[in-house]
Amino acid sequence: MMMFKRYHGTRSISLQKSPLYINELELNLRRYHGLEKIGSERDRVTMRRLMEFTYLMEGVPSPPPYRYSAVLNVVSMLPQELEFEEILRIARELMSKYYDLRPEDLERDTIFENYVRYAYNYVRYFGRGVREKIEIKKSTLDAINSFIEAINPDMSPDEMQNIAFEVAKKFEVPPKEFFSTIYLAVLGQPQGPRLGPLISRLGVQRFKEILMRSLEERRTFGEG
Incomplete structure (x- = not known):
């Protein structure tokens, strides 16, 4: 409407x-x-x-605790030969880790299932299609690439969190800009949970794949 x-x-x-x-x-x-x-x-x-x-004057609902752009990120990275129910199961698992939600709550969430279905159909018909661009400075991209190389699955959430700050400082990127760029790429929003625990819940390798793919497809360079 x-x-x-x-x-x-x-x-x-x-x-x-x-x-x-x-x-x-x-x-x-x-x-x-x-x-x-x-x-x-x-x-x-x-x-x-x-x-x-x-909403036809019937009451405007509260926004969901997740973003469609994050759902689309997840669905677009999964093998397209998977059936919808399997994609829905994986999406519930990953999004519960993204947003620190209970998987059983997402099982009862019809909006979430609709989001996954929208994303599933969208990827089938358009591929990854049109996405909002993320304007990123070269220095910020260099810092993020350095961060990606520095973290590994053996690190604790606190270690990864500390490395994020160290890398941002090394490349003279304001921490807010560094973190918000990562959150935009991974979650579709400029804020999110603490980065270290988020990466730990999601898995380092999967986090890297989602982040790198999103930046490759959506980045546009700004000044700096």
Whole structure:
């Protein structure tokens, strides 16, 4: 509903851009519930009307505790010959580790299952398709590559966390910029749980694969 409301005279609609539309919906859900700031009172009123129209005045739900972009990251890295139920099982396992959720909660979560199905169908028809770009400075990319090389499965979460700070300092990259770039690539959002424990839960090798693939596909270089 939101997509068609916004369409009139202002934008073209493409199924290939559906991940961007879902990202926009998630952002407005967070804004509606006061989880993210919005520029002005006028914009806030417009956004609230748009969201209430989108949900047909039946109540705007809270945003899910995960992002569709992260689900799409996971599904796109899995072998495409797998059946949907197997992809759903793996996605539940990985996303519960991403966001420190209980797998059994995701089993009862119909929104999550729908997200996985959207991602599954999207990858089948469009490949990895259109994704939001991540603007990254060369120094930040160099720091991330150095971090990837430095960590290994024998390290504790605290050791990996400390290495992240050391690498950011070595390459003179502000820690906030370093971490937010990684979170955007892996989770689809600029914040996340402590990086060391996240990597430990996910597995070092799998973390590296997701991060490197996401940056390769989505990065665009900024100044610096």
